Amino acid sequence: MAEYMISTDTSCDFPYEYVQQHQLPLVTLFYSIDDVMGPDGSPTLENLKSFYNKMRQGAPTKTQQASIEDTEKLFRTILSKGVDLLHIAFSSGLSGTANAARLAAETLKEEFPDRKIMVVDSLCASMGQGLLVDSAIRMKEAGKSIEEVAQWLEENIPHLCHLFTVEDLKYLQRGGRISKTTALVGTMIGIKPVLHVDDEGKLVPLAKVRGRKQSLQALVDRMEQQIGSYRDSKQRIFISHGDCEEDARYVAELVKQRFGYEDFMISFIGPTIGSHAGPGTVALFFMGEKR
Template identity: 55%
Template sequence: MSDYIIVTDSNADLLPEYCKQHNIVEMELTYTLDDKTYRCNDPSLSRHEFYDYMRGGKMPITAQINMEETNNKLIPILEEGKDILCIMFSSGLSGSYNSVRIVGEELQGKYPDRKIVVIDSLCASLGEGLLVDKAVTRKEKGMSLEDNAQRVQEDMPHLCHYFTVADLFHLHRGGRVSATAAVFGSMLGIKPVLHVDDEGHLIPLSKVRGRKASLLALVDNMEKLIDRKNCDKFFISHGDCLDDAKFVAEEVKKRFGFHDCMINYVGPTIGAHSGPGTVALFFMGKHR
């Protein structure tokens, strides 16, 4: 069985200590704020500070992973004689997957004895993170790269993403809702519930009135779709609203009895489009 490393990108929103513990190599996306460019995990600007800038009206500009970053992360792994299983942010939301795929093909020609598998996760935030987590668990139990890659593909149609936002204007800026919907929805306290579909695109699902109702709607959707046979944990990401994330977590624990949960921030390169106050729930379901 080949020795391989699992690689992902910073849009998986995994905790840094988790990546270190499980020897995950993470490629970082970048964003620009006030004419200064930051890596996603740049310690000079905390997640709270980032979202405070957005609350103050700042609009970050994001960039996909470039080929130089990809080479810098992948070549040292190959030089060590190890293979690569790379699980990337949805191609329906970014060009990063395609950039990494192209580099992977080029490196495969230069390192013909190594295996490089690059997968378009069709997932986002801790949905991508949960997909990586399942792959890590299988790897640590001894599963081969080839079998693990196949299982990742099998998991993808069942990785459910449900989220809500506090402010419709950020979705409008990203083209997800019209200006009229953003204005009137905000005036009426309308909160959208969205999900990521089978093609990895962001899709509005329903609308509810009020913040608490929108948070409960996430768990209601989980109740409808959960695959109890294959779901033993859930992940939650948030746009600097930890109390709301904890509220959702407690509701999930109360309804389903789960206690294995990761909660983390929505990182800057996704948060730039979803905004402060985003709460997202991820779990394994019968379908997306």
């Protein structure tokens, strides 16, 4: 079996320690806050807290997808080692990063005709993408071939469920996810939306809940509706948060009580996703019957 490497991009929101432990190559997306541009690349805890504190103080943010040139550079570094490449990209429904990866791969196939270059559009975001990458890494460590892992990914992407709730509607409004009127009225009466990533990899609203605690509980209620036959699987549950770890751990405890799961990965939402969702976002990821 030919040797291969797995890569992804920085929107997967893995903790720095995980990236280092698995020597995981990352294509870098960029963000700016207060008009200062920087890379979104497994930032330190201190930098993440600073980012969210600035957002709370009203600092404007922007994001920038990974370029074809940067993607090509990373791919070339990997392929030059004489190994094949499986790249798992941020959802094409939310960013042009997956398309940049495909274009980079096509260019490099001429330069490395003997190497396999596979690009998988995760149709996922944040640690939903991370869950896929983690599964791929574990399959590789178990001896699965690049083709077997790629096939598993394509078959299971439709079963990777994302559930989000946000604390402040203004960030969704800034990103065009909801109207200014909806944000204003929702804020006045304490509405907290529950959103998900659909089969096209786009972020769409699912429900409206009144109150923060109720919105966190609604994530787990919705999980019960979606998990189906995956309920009895021994899966790892992923939770990411916008500088609200206590709320993320509250959701983890609810999931543990209701489903009996013990294996959790909890991490910060990085600046790429956090710029659009804002401080106080909590996201829950798991394998289910349908998205």
